[in-house]
Amino acid sequence: MSQRVTILDVAADADVSIASVSAALNGRPGVSKDTRARIIQSAERLGWVPSVRGRGLSGKRSYALGLVLARQPEVIESDPFFAGFIAGVEGELQSRGYALVLQLAGRNEGPDRYRQLHLDHRVDGVFITDMSVDDPRVALVTELGLPAVAINSGPGCAITSVRQDQNAGFGELVRRVVELGHRDIAHVAGRRGMIHTRQRIDVWRSTLHAAGIRPGSLVYGDFSTESGSRAADRLLSGPGPAPTAVVCANDLMAIGFIARASSLGYDVPRDVSVTGFDGIHLGRYIRPALTTVVTSPRELGAEAAKTLLKLVDGQAVADLDIAPTHLLERDSLLAPMR
Amino acid sequence: MSQRVTILDVAADADVSIASVSAALNGRPGVSKDTRARIIQSAERLGWVPSVRGRGLSGKRSYALGLVLARQPEVIESDPFFAGFIAGVEGELQSRGYALVLQLAGRNEGPDRYRQLHLDHRVDGVFITDMSVDDPRVALVTELGLPAVAINSGPGCAITSVRQDQNAGFGELVRRVVELGHRDIAHVAGRRGMIHTRQRIDVWRSTLHAAGIRPGSLVYGDFSTESGSRAADRLLSGPGPAPTAVVCANDLMAIGFIARASSLGYDVPRDVSVTGFDGIHLGRYIRPALTTVVTSPRELGAEAAKTLLKLVDGQAVADLDIAPTHLLERDSLLAPMR
DNA sequence: CTGAAAGCGCTTACAG
DNA sequence: CTGAAAGCGCTTACAG
Known part of the structure; x- marks a missing residue:
């Protein structure tokens, strides 16, 4: 429908080179204040949004993070973790131009899916949830060099972890x-x-x-x-x-x-x-x-996303513990009658 | 970690041009049977998987479909539709090399999210669920020329629809x-x-x-x-x-x-x-x-995905109705006592 | 049937 | 501070 507007159009409109447009829009130095302002104005007027495809190819990034859920659909259906975690992740990703790629896998399919996401260059990093003892995904992402954050992993996990003490x-x-x-x-x-x-x-x-x-x-x-x-x-x-x-x-x-x-x-x-x-x-x-x-799945998701984003940026990141779980007493617990 | 293997490596290994590799791997004509076999062998040996980034840039596709859920996290948490629908979608996408980009939006944020996904060239098509009367997303995707499938839309909806009669x-x-x-x-x-x-x-x-x-x-x-x-x-x-x-x-x-x-x-x-x-x-x-x-959210997801994939391929697609819902009687319904 | 080349839309050294 | 050019990894006409 609408003719695609590219960096070339913006450069022409602002009467600069595409390199300047790129620098200006990404907040990189090397552009004068005036030029930057003019470029931003042109971009806005033309409604230009950098294509994640072009940017990805060049910058060697996909600007997406992956989550593979290997659970029975029935459990996912009613489990609060799923929706809350994703909501938390999403809140962090959106403002940074990142997207979440979600996959549902059968039992034991998980590692293959992560490998595929990486081979495709589909994602820059992955979340690992529902961890098992000696989870094969830990070795996998390490081998692939794929940035990853483990959620509620056991102590001494080999990859960066975000946990809520349960x-x-x-x-x-x-x-x-x-x-x-x-x-x-x-x-x-x-x-x-x-x-x-x-x-x-x-x-x-x-x-x-x-x-x-x-x-x-x-x-x-x-x-x-x-x-x-x-x-x-x-x-x-x-x-x-x-x-x-x-x-x-x-x-x-x-x-x-x-x-x-x-x-x-x-x-x-x-x-x-x-x-x-x-x-x-x-x-x-x-x-x-x-x-x-x-x-607190939502908070776990938010912190995991922040952490993974840092890892993708090459920053060193420490494990993180969010506020612990707490007891909520309601009617199903009572002193014994006998 | 592992040195990235590209189409060039495969071409060199099979002693052909990259054009032939591309044709061979995509099942396009113009490659002899022998050459094709040799190329496939090389690709497998080198473990080459076409980068979705390079392919996307060139082919003007992102090989991803978008779903924006504009619901309260609380409802998503316990609603069966969500997980079932995604599971159905996923089943269809995976084998075709497509990924699902999932976003959670606040009330009324939906249209903007769809627009953004399109401007970013992040997705090739979108699912529209939880439709309201006069849903603004219908006009939006039409205006954008963005392939879309509406789920359980009302009669006479302007975009392709997949429905389960409720x-x-x-x-x-x-x-x-x-x-x-x-x-x-x-x-x-x-x-x-x-x-x-x-x-x-x-x-x-x-x-x-x-x-x-x-x-x-x-x-x-x-x-x-x-x-x-x-x-x-x-x-x-x-x-x-x-x-x-x-x-x-x-x-x-x-x-x-x-x-x-x-x-x-x-x-x-x-x-x-x-x-x-x-x-x-x-x-x-x-x-x-x-x-x-x-x-049947799962079946709805599967059919919606098939339909959207066809739309993205430029095929003409008719609306589809899956088998209708049915009554399930259990204990909460009884003849009145008074 | 096969290959050389252009192009997709960006980013990033490198010159000036 | 700014621009020309190469390159990211593919696909797709176009020649041969």
Whole structure:
């Protein structure tokens, strides 16, 4: 439709060379104040926006950052992390002319996708979320020399990391459960191999040990609501006595657990207390309202973006910790009745 | 890190010109079978992947499609459409070397974002979702000459559209409510000005009229859980009699409504039946399990992507309708007790 | 069937 | 302070 306006048009209009236009618009030195003003005026009048394509080819950048999500669509659907994180990232990228390239990958496809994004020169850097123990993506980006930021990685991760401490909040939660008088406290863990699955199990165990209580049953789920429901089957319909409290590794599993527990005739929280982790919005609206630990995906996204942008610019960057998670008590946690 | 391998390296390795390499790798004619095979072998051995940057500059394409979501992060967080739609889009793009550029925008920021994506030459086409009546983005993309596909647009939309009929499913739902004996049926509508808000109100009204029933109260929400909760306040704690059934324009509002209704002392569905729309995964896990209409965001995304890709290629494309939504009855809908 | 060359829209040394 | 020119990595007429 509209004829494409290029740097040549602006240069002609302002009666300078394209080099001056480029320098002026990018705030580089070597242009007099007057010339710069004239150029900017021309650019604005012509409505010129540097083409990210031309700029990219020449500057060896793509001005885009990549995020590959390797989760089941069902979990992404209801998981707060996804939208919040992206919103945080976006807020930082937009003003700097960067775009976010998003991909959804199947299990284990993740590394290939990152490699492809790099080979294509599609992105200048990537975010790595949902980290597993010995995550292969860490070695990959290192090998490729691809700038990357790891989100909530384990201690000593080889690449730059942005984290929100989740252990303190989760420990606080477990201590609160103990404080209320529970002595048989089960844990519904996340997917095996994930770093935060591991961390939550450790915190659950050590907090109980510290309180002189023997950890209750441990059941693995996969963070989906469905797996929380299955965990309820295993913990509540077995031969042994049911736990009085069940701390779940995320809110979705807690919701699934509560639903199934109710179907099995349990009254939550009178018969069994159930807690989640994440602080999803819906937790406030289910019955009973969910006691959980509130995380900050949006802030994590914003800080991760800032950090990655610096890395792409070649700046040295230190790991960053944002304010820790905190306990949010609602109705699903109560002192034990028996 | 690794030295960048370009088309020149492949040409040298295969002992041909770069033009032949380009032709061979893109499946264009003008290369003998032998030469093509040799070139492909060289490319593979060297691990060459055409740079999307060089290709984009030359081919006047960016090999990316844009999606701007102008919703409250809170709604995106729990809305199934988002993740499902993106998953569907992604499935189609990946094999064709296209990427998805995702942006989150504030209210009314949408058009500017689309314009910017186009000026930057960042994308070759865009998806337009969450359409409002007289959506300004329709005129914008037309003016820009930017290929675009509208999702669930109204009839007679000026740009190519991919739709899933929602009226049939919603009408079926309302008829079912009537059939169970309800006579005072309220509607919690979505955000004013949205096309599907309008459509659902019309279907609710016309279906009741056809059954000889006067439509009950109409309350506007904004698709958020919170607004569903507020709607419950208005419909259930007023002076007049409460409706015996409330059909909500989406699942999140229904969940909010149910939560608040319970707090107000109502038993759902015995005192009041509540239904949703969308078919989000969690609907199965709330108490009572939600009666709703199931939509197919993933399929919508896949078809929208195929359509947009064709448009970008300059092909003529007709509007497309995927299989319609359908009613899913669960526990939140019951015959009226009074 | 194959190659030399121009061009896409920028940035970046390098001269002046 | 300013400009002419090369180069980024491809695609695409155009010759041969």
